[in-house]
Amino acid sequence: MSESLFVGVDLGGTAIKVGLCNATGDLLRTYEGPTQTADGADAVLSNIAAYVKVLVPPGTPEWEAVAGVGIGIAGFLDIPNGIINFSPNLPFKDVPAKQIMEEKIGKPVKINNDANVAALGEAWGGAGKNIPHCVCYTLGTGVGGGIILHDRLIEGYTGMAGELGHMSIVPDLEAIQCGCGKMGCLETVSSATGIIRMAKDAVDRGDKTTLTFVEEEMTAKHVFDAAKAGDEVAQRIVSRAAYYLGKSMAAVAVVVNPQRFIVGGGVSKAGEYLFEQIREVFHKLTPENAREGVEIVAAELGNNAGVVGAAGLFLRA
Amino acid sequence: MSESLFVGVDLGGTAIKVGLCNATGDLLRTYEGPTQTADGADAVLSNIAAYVKVLVPPGTPEWEAVAGVGIGIAGFLDIPNGIINFSPNLPFKDVPAKQIMEEKIGKPVKINNDANVAALGEAWGGAGKNIPHCVCYTLGTGVGGGIILHDRLIEGYTGMAGELGHMSIVPDLEAIQCGCGKMGCLETVSSATGIIRMAKDAVDRGDKTTLTFVEEEMTAKHVFDAAKAGDEVAQRIVSRAAYYLGKSMAAVAVVVNPQRFIVGGGVSKAGEYLFEQIREVFHKLTPENAREGVEIVAAELGNNAGVVGAAGLFLRA
Numbered sequence: 001m002s003e004s005l006f007v008g009v010d011l012g013g014t015a016i017k018v019g020l021c022n023a024t025g026d027l028l029r030t031y032e033g034p035t036q037t038a039d040g041a042d043a044v045l046s047n048i049a050a051y052v053k054v055l056v057p058p059g060t061p062e063w064e065a066v067a068g069v070g071i072g073i074a075g076f077l078d079i080p081n082g083i084i085n086f087s088p089n090l091p092f093k094d095v096p097a098k099q100i101m102e103e104k105i106g107k108p109v110k111i112n113n114d115a116n117v118a119a120l121g122e123a124w125g126g127a128g129k130n131i132p133h134c135v136c137y138t139l140g141t142g143v144g145g146g147i148i149l150h151d152r153l154i155e156g157y158t159g160m161a162g163e164l165g166h167m168s169i170v171p172d173l174e175a176i177q178c179g180c181g182k183m184g185c186l187e188t189v190s191s192a193t194g195i196i197r198m199a200k201d202a203v204d205r206g207d208k209t210t211l212t213f214v215e216e217e218m219t220a221k222h223v224f225d226a227a228k229a230g231d232e233v234a235q236r237i238v239s240r241a242a243y244y245l246g247k248s249m250a251a252v253a254v255v256v257n258p259q260r261f262i263v264g265g266g267v268s269k270a271g272e273y274l275f276e277q278i279r280e281v282f283h284k285l286t287p288e289n290a291r292e293g294v295e296i297v298a299a300e301l302g303n304n305a306g307v308v309g310a311a312g313l314f315l316r317a
Numbered sequence: 318m319s320e321s322l323f324v325g326v327d328l329g330g331t332a333i334k335v336g337l338c339n340a341t342g343d344l345l346r347t348y349e350g351p352t353q354t355a356d357g358a359d360a361v362l363s364n365i366a367a368y369v370k371v372l373v374p375p376g377t378p379e380w381e382a383v384a385g386v387g388i389g390i391a392g393f394l395d396i397p398n399g400i401i402n403f404s405p406n407l408p409f410k411d412v413p414a415k416q417i418m419e420e421k422i423g424k425p426v427k428i429n430n431d432a433n434v435a436a437l438g439e440a441w442g443g444a445g446k447n448i449p450h451c452v453c454y455t456l457g458t459g460v461g462g463g464i465i466l467h468d469r470l471i472e473g474y475t476g477m478a479g480e481l482g483h484m485s486i487v488p489d490l491e492a493i494q495c496g497c498g499k500m501g502c503l504e505t506v507s508s509a510t511g512i513i514r515m516a517k518d519a520v521d522r523g524d525k526t527t528l529t530f531v532e533e534e535m536t537a538k539h540v541f542d543a544a545k546a547g548d549e550v551a552q553r554i555v556s557r558a559a560y561y562l563g564k565s566m567a568a569v570a571v572v573v574n575p576q577r578f579i580v581g582g583g584v585s586k587a588g589e590y591l592f593e594q595i596r597e598v599f600h601k602l603t604p605e606n607a608r609e610g611v612e613i614v615a616a617e618l619g620n621n622a623g624v625v626g627a628a629g630l631f632l633r634a
Contacts, residue, residue: 133473133474145571147572154466155574156466156574157576158609159574159606160570160604160607161571161573161574163571163574164571164572166571166604167567167568167572168564168602168603169568180604182601247485248568250484251486252572253477254462254477254479254483255464255484255568255572255573256464256473256572256573257471257472257473257474257475257476257478257480258474259474285499285501286485288498289476289477289480290473290477290480290483293474
């Protein structure tokens with residue numbers, strides 16, 4: 001085989017997903033197995049090696065064509081040296097993962113954080129394919145992000161580039177404290193957690209809303225469904241989440257001027273109802289030259305963004 | 318001569334400044350002559366060529382070592398094709414400046430906009446020397462900016478990267494309209510124009526301030542001097558300008574995570590009095606990992622930033 005192939009690893013707290021990509025970001029196939037965190041760091045790393053070798057059996061022409069293995073991990077990483085300093089859901093403490101994995105697999109290994117890797121996956125092989133300047137938002141429990149310029153992931157001085165959820169965007173008088181300790185971060189209003197909090201606050205203070213009758217645990221989907229059905233309280237909550245997303249994109253637009261914003265994560269499943277509101281705010285707050293031709297679109301790869309982006313670390317980081 | 322040299326041109330409405338740089342961003346010497354805009358575009362371009370040849374006489378070993386000539390221009394440019402579409406202070410309308418200048422000089426030519434070029438100059442040869450990730454602010458009549466990542470100027474999809482003056486930063490209820498047509502842009506409060514406007518508004522509405530007694534035309538310096546002398550109205554104006562600058566830097570910090578912010582332009586002459594207030598806001602609004610070790614410093618090159626950055630276009634853009 002003359003074309004190089006790349007393996008991506010999405011290392012999660014319960015499952016490890018591995019995937020094989022070609023050099024243009026197409027995902028050829030995946031394999032998945034349990035993480036088994038209870039067995040410790042070395043067992044987890046051995047599991048990764050085992051699953052990679054199931055995905056691409058050593059000795060085959062495909063194995064020979066694999067140019068590298070990238071791994072996406074949630075945690076605090078020393079990316080240049082390939083060390084996992086700490087991970088909230090994994091049994092790693094100052095583990096030289098890159099070096100250990102290179103010994104176990106016999107291929108070059110790179111590690112990077114999971115949000116960056118997912119953004120890179122969408123930009124390289126998903127909704128940003130062939131678009132050199134993309135900015136990705138992931139709207140889940142928090143708000144994650146990633147910046148891709150000239151087809152490459154931007155990490156910044158300390159790896160904090162693309163930490164869009166912690167942009168101070170809510171004015172002081174309306175701000176609440178974020179999990180990070182700061183006031184007014186984007187993720188206090190535009191994450192699933194933020195939307196649920198605003199809905200619960202409305203119910204608690206007795207606002208007239210159909211959300212009062214949600215019997216199971218409240219989710220962001222309940223809020224979107226109520227808003228789409230005409231509930232004014234729910235509509236205001238969605239407007240607020242959309243407003244600050246659009247405002248943060250307007251700020252991003254005059255910093256790095258991307259061609260495309262890609263929005264993924266659970267909250268993005270609200271679809272065009274949410275996207276239209278984001279676009280309206282973005283249009284109002286962005287200079288014409290930085291918004292003409294700029295699209296705000298949904299992510300395409302879903303749960304596969306992590307493996308695709310991890311595979312892309314060798315070409316795009 | 319074995320080392321390559323680079324010529325930078327700062328094309329202004331009244332004067333053309335040309336400078337010779339080595340490959341590490343040191344400015345070896347400059348020459349300056351009148352623009353003579355009244356004679357039309359071709360005459361202006363011929364003047365550039367003439368001044369470049371005074372700076373580095375053709376036939377000398379230095380001339381042979383010149384690898385390219387970069388030009389910084391205020392206006393709307395088609396950068397990849399080297400065309401000046403329109404310039405507010407120069408007689409250019411859809412002029413293929415790159416092509417014409419290459420014919421006149423016999424060296425490769427690049428053009429770019431003056432704000433980007435000045436930022437690149439500071440980052441390459443000034444206050445950002447040896448710092449790969451820098452963001453520059455120029456606080457003058459407006460607020461200009463430039464983003465340098467991995468030692469290279471970021472232009473973005475339509476060349477709008479680094480247009481920091483048009484970040485929507487003032488909350489709606491306090492926002493006024495910017496010259497660009499949008500509401501609440503950073504430059505409505507943090508440019509010299511914005512500071513002077515706030516001071517005149519205070520005087521007009523009868524606020525108790527020593528600024529009432531400014532007899533000549535009001536400048537930003539009057540406002541800073543009054544603030545330093547204890548005038549509370551002037552202090553509030555400076556605080557407001559500094560607050561939104563710090564807040565915009567906090568936003569930039571989670572987008573591209575620079576190591577250094579470099580602040581130049583006339584307003585920056587207010588010095589540490591202004592810088593300390595900006596740093597305080599930046600510290601409060603930026604996540605710890607994106608602010609540790611990050612410096613906010615004064616620009617160093619002054620009026621030479623333009624020629625140095627223009628020379629750097631061949632290495633850093």
